[in-house]
Amino acid sequence: MCGRCRKLIASMSSDGSAPGSWLRKRASHQVLVPATITVLIIIIVTLAALLAVEKSKPPLAAPGLPAGPCCPDGWIGYRGKCYYFSETEGDWNQSQSQCSALKASLAAIDSEQEKDFLLRYKGFLDCWIGLQRERGQPWRWPNGTKFNNWFPIRGGGDCAFLIDEDWFGSSRCSTGRRWICSKLDACTMEKECIVESKL
Template sequence: MHIKRKEQETRVKVALWSLSSFPSGGYLHLGEQGRERMGSYPYVALSISVQLLKAQPQFMAWCPDGWVGYRGKCYYFSEAEENWNNSQSNCSTLGASLAVIDSKQDLDFMMRYKGISEHWIGLWREQERQPWKWVNGSDFNSSFPIGGGGNCVYLNDNGVSASRCITKRNWVCSKPDAYTSQKNTTQRIRS
């Protein structure tokens, strides 16, 4: 089976991110001597992360091709640019929404994974001085500062900023991974 280079890079990033989500920090528990040895053999770290992922399937995200799994969600980082409204429409077409940030870990993940491009997320307000809302209808709890001015929010190298919604940027979609969706459906049926 032929795997494209981008898909390989995505799988490596997912494996390393999944490894970093272990409480012990994955292979970092080997101590200084182990880290020194692994530094000269980078494939060993990847091999260990793959083995840990196989042993701990609850840490694996079940996401479509081209999406990245992290902490029970699937993320799609676009390569195209659109305004905020069209970005949300594109996410809806994929059965998702612009990304909703539920935790500092989610924000850190997106900031690291997005690269140098600016990406729209699912936070907006109708007018200046009105409260921020997530696209899922929940209120923004001010868990991180928002720089700039405007009514639509995006990620940049400095953190989180707002600007005019008509500006074209990349975007990040998110949706629950297949395991989380299946688990939530089962819980609703039992209730």
């Protein structure tokens, strides 16, 4: 074997790499490790800053729901409706006008549970509800829907009021009483708008 070959073989390390290669590997590791750590630190700081900005923003409403409460101040929500219990008295027509001014109508009662809820909150005073009739005509709700007689109405008047858990009263529409307004709550209206827009 030639002398040059022996020197070359002798200068190679036991793992077969060229002489001095371990120095080059070590130098590349010395540059690569700090660069990787620097990049990771920059990523962590950026994520922390983004998280802090997101937490400082006011919370958004869930998709499809209004950002505020479902019922206006002074109203009570129950099963998708908002109710306003008046503190003053008026005749049936004045009461309906007051409700209309609040973008509502005199309460239409759709179920036994709703009736029980209204009785609980109305107190001891009788309150106008949305049932009215023309002489000799059937009872109707403010939206024009015919009343299906699911509870008895006593009295000979043409306007109905909430009086008792077993029956409702009727009297002359010119009698002064407190009243109950109702309207769909904002959350229910928003859901209905979303459904209608998808149709």
